């Protein structure tokens with residue numbers, strides 16, 4: 529990236545962070561994730577298209593097909609039986625989760641998010657299947673204890689770790705590890721990788737693979753699967769599905 533672009537980007541982040549700091553003064557108990565999800569929510573309510581959330585997904589792909597490749601990649605990592613309990617962190621509007629809802633037995637999907645704003649679209653998006661499969665949704669941290677005692681076999685996230693800012697990463701990864709407390713549980717995270725820790729957009733961070741491994745300790749990285757590259761603001765970021773287990 530050119531020096532000019534770097535300077536422009538830095539100035540944009542600074543402006544964004546000043547607006548967040550002002551908002552935080554009025555909302556001292558809230559986090560960056562609350563700030564950024566509120567902004568997205570207000571865009572969705574105005575009818576804006578989003579890459580992953582809400583009724584109006586950007587691009588030509590049908591909503592049901594949009595999350596299928598990620599679902600298939602996760603299934604390639606973990607050959608779970610249909611009675612395995614699957615918990616999704618940062619489920620959004622269940623774009624990927626719906627395929628687990630469809631595949632798994634009744635009562636085997638639990639979607640968690642920091643806001644209920646996005647899974648509120650699920651009844652419209654998914655319809656009858658949601659009720660038939662008794663899919664469950666909840667907001668963290670309120671539902672954290674319940675989610676832990678749900679005893680998930682698989683915990684996964686897609687398009688979430690990139691949005692977790694450095695100040696919130698310890699809390700985020702510790703939540704994932706607490707939920708995956710069963711000895712045999714697997715964790716699959718769609719992860720944005722770069723040779724060093726970088727912020728590539730207002731709400732986008734990439735980390736080295738061994739940094740993810742440290743955040744996930746004592747879980748151990750057992751597989752890493754390529755999921756293409758993501759180009760943003762001059763950065764070329766490797767996207768991978770990282771699978772962690774206890775050893």
Ligand SMILES: C[S@@+](CC[C@H](N)C(=O)[O-])C[C@H]1O[C@@H](n2cnc3c(N)ncnc32)[C@H](O)[C@@H]1O
Pocket residue numbers: 561565580581595617618619620621622623624640641642643646685686687688691692696700
């Ligand atoms: C880009 S959306 C992806 C939604 C969904 N996983 C998908 O792939 O369609 C990011 C989601 O992560 C959630 N999120 C952001 N920060 C989070 C955090 N710290 N913990 C859990 N979820 C978070 C957002 O509310 C949002 O639903």
